[in-house]
Amino acid sequence: MVYHRFSKDLPFTEAEYTRRLDKTRTAMDRAGIEVLFVTDPSNMAWLTGYDGWSFYVHQGVIVLPDADPVWWGRNQDSNGAVRTVWMGDDRVIGYADNYVQSTERHPMEDLASRLVGMGLEKARIGVEMDNYYFSAKAYATLARELPDSTLIDATALVNWQRAIKSDEELVFMRRAAKISEKIIDGLVERVEPGVAKNEVVAEVYRDALTGADGHWGDYAAIVPLLPSGSDAAAPHLTWDGRPFNQGEATFFEISGCYRRYHVPFCRTIFLGEPSDIFRRAEAALVEGLEAGLEAARAGNRACDIANALAAPLESAGIERGARCGYPIGLSYPPDWGERTISLRSEDETVLEPGMTFHFMPGLWMSDWGLEITESILIKEDGPAETFCHRPRKMFVKE
Amino acid sequence: MVYHRFSKDLPFTEAEYTRRLDKTRTAMDRAGIEVLFVTDPSNMAWLTGYDGWSFYVHQGVIVLPDADPVWWGRNQDSNGAVRTVWMGDDRVIGYADNYVQSTERHPMEDLASRLVGMGLEKARIGVEMDNYYFSAKAYATLARELPDSTLIDATALVNWQRAIKSDEELVFMRRAAKISEKIIDGLVERVEPGVAKNEVVAEVYRDALTGADGHWGDYAAIVPLLPSGSDAAAPHLTWDGRPFNQGEATFFEISGCYRRYHVPFCRTIFLGEPSDIFRRAEAALVEGLEAGLEAARAGNRACDIANALAAPLESAGIERGARCGYPIGLSYPPDWGERTISLRSEDETVLEPGMTFHFMPGLWMSDWGLEITESILIKEDGPAETFCHRPRKMFVKE
Numbered sequence: 001m002v003y004h005r006f007s008k009d010l011p012f013t014e015a016e017y018t019r020r021l022d023k024t025r026t027a028m029d030r031a032g033i034e035v036l037f038v039t040d041p042s043n044m045a046w047l048t049g050y051d052g053w054s055f056y057v058h059q060g061v062i063v064l065p066d067a068d069p070v071w072w073g074r075n076q077d078s079n080g081a082v083r084t085v086w087m088g089d090d091r092v093i094g095y096a097d098n099y100v101q102s103t104e105r106h107p108m109e110d111l112a113s114r115l116v117g118m119g120l121e122k123a124r125i126g127v128e129m130d131n132y133y134f135s136a137k138a139y140a141t142l143a144r145e146l147p148d149s150t151l152i153d154a155t156a157l158v159n160w161q162r163a164i165k166s167d168e169e170l171v172f173m174r175r176a177a178k179i180s181e182k183i184i185d186g187l188v189e190r191v192e193p194g195v196a197k198n199e200v201v202a203e204v205y206r207d208a209l210t211g212a213d214g215h216w217g218d219y220a221a222i223v224p225l226l227p228s229g230s231d232a233a234a235p236h237l238t239w240d241g242r243p244f245n246q247g248e249a250t251f252f253e254i255s256g257c258y259r260r261y262h263v264p265f266c267r268t269i270f271l272g273e274p275s276d277i278f279r280r281a282e283a284a285l286v287e288g289l290e291a292g293l294e295a296a297r298a299g300n301r302a303c304d305i306a307n308a309l310a311a312p313l314e315s316a317g318i319e320r321g322a323r324c325g326y327p328i329g330l331s332y333p334p335d336w337g338e339r340t341i342s343l344r345s346e347d348e349t350v351l352e353p354g355m356t357f358h359f360m361p362g363l364w365m366s367d368w369g370l371e372i373t374e375s376i377l378i379k380e381d382g383p384a385e386t387f388c389h390r391p392r393k394m395f396v397k398e
Numbered sequence: 399m400v401y402h403r404f405s406k407d408l409p410f411t412e413a414e415y416t417r418r419l420d421k422t423r424t425a426m427d428r429a430g431i432e433v434l435f436v437t438d439p440s441n442m443a444w445l446t447g448y449d450g451w452s453f454y455v456h457q458g459v460i461v462l463p464d465a466d467p468v469w470w471g472r473n474q475d476s477n478g479a480v481r482t483v484w485m486g487d488d489r490v491i492g493y494a495d496n497y498v499q500s501t502e503r504h505p506m507e508d509l510a511s512r513l514v515g516m517g518l519e520k521a522r523i524g525v526e527m528d529n530y531y532f533s534a535k536a537y538a539t540l541a542r543e544l545p546d547s548t549l550i551d552a553t554a555l556v557n558w559q560r561a562i563k564s565d566e567e568l569v570f571m572r573r574a575a576k577i578s579e580k581i582i583d584g585l586v587e588r589v590e591p592g593v594a595k596n597e598v599v600a601e602v603y604r605d606a607l608t609g610a611d612g613h614w615g616d617y618a619a620i621v622p623l624l625p626s627g628s629d630a631a632a633p634h635l636t637w638d639g640r641p642f643n644q645g646e647a648t649f650f651e652i653s654g655c656y657r658r659y660h661v662p663f664c665r666t667i668f669l670g671e672p673s674d675i676f677r678r679a680e681a682a683l684v685e686g687l688e689a690g691l692e693a694a695r696a697g698n699r700a701c702d703i704a705n706a707l708a709a710p711l712e713s714a715g716i717e718r719g720a721r722c723g724y725p726i727g728l729s730y731p732p733d734w735g736e737r738t739i740s741l742r743s744e745d746e747t748v749l750e751p752g753m754t755f756h757f758m759p760g761l762w763m764s765d766w767g768l769e770i771t772e773s774i775l776i777k778e779d780g781p782a783e784t785f786c787h788r789p790r791k792m793f794v795k796e
Binding site: 006009051052053054055056075076077079080083084096097098100101102104106127129130131132133134135136137138139140153155196197198199201202203205206208209210211215216217218219222223225230231233234235236237238239240241321322323326333334335337339340342344346364366 | 404407449450451452453454473474475477478481482494495496498499500502504525527528529530531532533534535536537538551553594595596597599600601603604606607608609613614615616617620621623628629631632633634635636637638639719720721724731732733735737738740742744762764
């Protein structure tokens, strides 16, 4: 029996915990990895349930082939771990606070000594080399402290196990989708010439956090993005105190979030009479989206979606230089994508039922922009299902 | 003359831009660094003005000894860079989109070729080894692509230049402080037994984003933290849909934010009649805060604040294992600290006028927690000034 000092509101069932761990161990075995050190907070949460804003210090989950995972992090955060993880309290270990942001010692020295204590000093250890939360210094320190080990690049190893969503995960995503719809409805209602952007974003947060259908709302891994006019050429600008203006388009890139699961959704609002350029771009984009949804079928490839989208855009003389989507699900800042598949012409990953994507063909031209997007679910048969159900168009408010 | 295609709302004056760059170049010179590659988004913004939620892909600023910095990032984000940075448009360069999250190529291959193009293939290049946004893979790729260069650890080199705030920065921080006060006032008014946490957080965001004194509000680098009762033992739990309960304390860790500048502020609200344990802890903590503020003087050291705090806590039998503060200012997720000085017994950094800290002696015991904190400014003379002006106590609502 595992010992839990606290009652917990775990985000998934025991069957799901076992399934996730089994899948991960199989992938580790295939990659020749004996022990996996997981630093991506999304992977940590997906494997163990751990939830907390502590990823600004070094932490991780140690996945072993034959025993429950170990949560490892800052001492004070072990209090959050024993309250949120599947494992027993004895599978939570903390390091002393004076390792935090010190120039004299590094948390990876503590991790190394823990691994040595587990008899893993000569192990083949998987580490997530290309992740926000595994720094160059973390790698260099671990390599120095464990000279007899072999460090293996396990970037996205766990992320790939997350690609096909379980029914439990889809329940959470459908709740997030309801929130996304609510946010867009609120924007279409409230955005008017003269209204300040920050005031509108305050309402976006209210809609996001009060939730929908009786379910509360979590914070999204990316803040609302809403550039207007010429600034809409830039996909990642946030807001300020300036007003929306007559004659300008603004795209809104938002996501509802339920227990860390996201369903991003983007719509553009034009205040006034759109120019022909916008109307033609809208028509081509909607045609491309519909062609992409048709191509988004089990057995087809990621690139088939991208190529289907590209044809009507090219006919309209619009060249997109960027990928048009990415997998979505559980996420922590700074990204709500899963960082595995990319919807682009060079990605030949075969689509499988249960995969979920943000089909995101944003148009960012030199001095204008337009976003109309759909989050989608690959079905057993037929074209993709969209998570949200709102008119697939540019909203025009005269 | 530098060429700017767009009018810009830059967050600091030209004099300030020059001052920051000069300080950084002096520090580079002292560290034997010829070219500095800055990946920390806070450092990028402080040096150039760059602002956007694009730090989930590889990007950075190249600081040179004798020419304006170069912004380097994903092609689509160069549209945001030309709209937000001090430098001319010719100092903004982008890499192709198929470098993003690819297993075939890495953005650092593009960066390396740019540096070679600048004649820097044999340079001593500073990189921020221990930063969220410079991954182990980024380091390994850059080292492989530039075999004749010398990569030097420049972790926190720019962060240290940010420690003493200019008058312009203090103006922004005082605006953030007004927002922090407004958020805490709203919490004291709204938190009641039976009110759901997510509903209260929605109001926190409204207060934060609508701003104060006629200035708009930006997103904080950390979301509101508000654990209750036993969960308050864990410093970094976020919220869910459960209600506040009679007989429980909840601490609220929040920060107002104005144009990326933060002034964190924490207060605890007890619903009902606090036990003697809470009353004694509150008294000791307030005494410790006041002793710490007295010790927070130019010429004293960081550890003097920590030691002044510790004495009354120890008398009350409370042992804190953690540091009690960190520098604050401009920040991006996942942290609103500057990651240089730590207020703890082993840090002997001498305090200087203009330094700003979150004096943060959170108490996280095994099954309860209490936070009463102050963000402070070190003055020319006398004890520290607090940015916020609210009763330094646990708020009790019977």
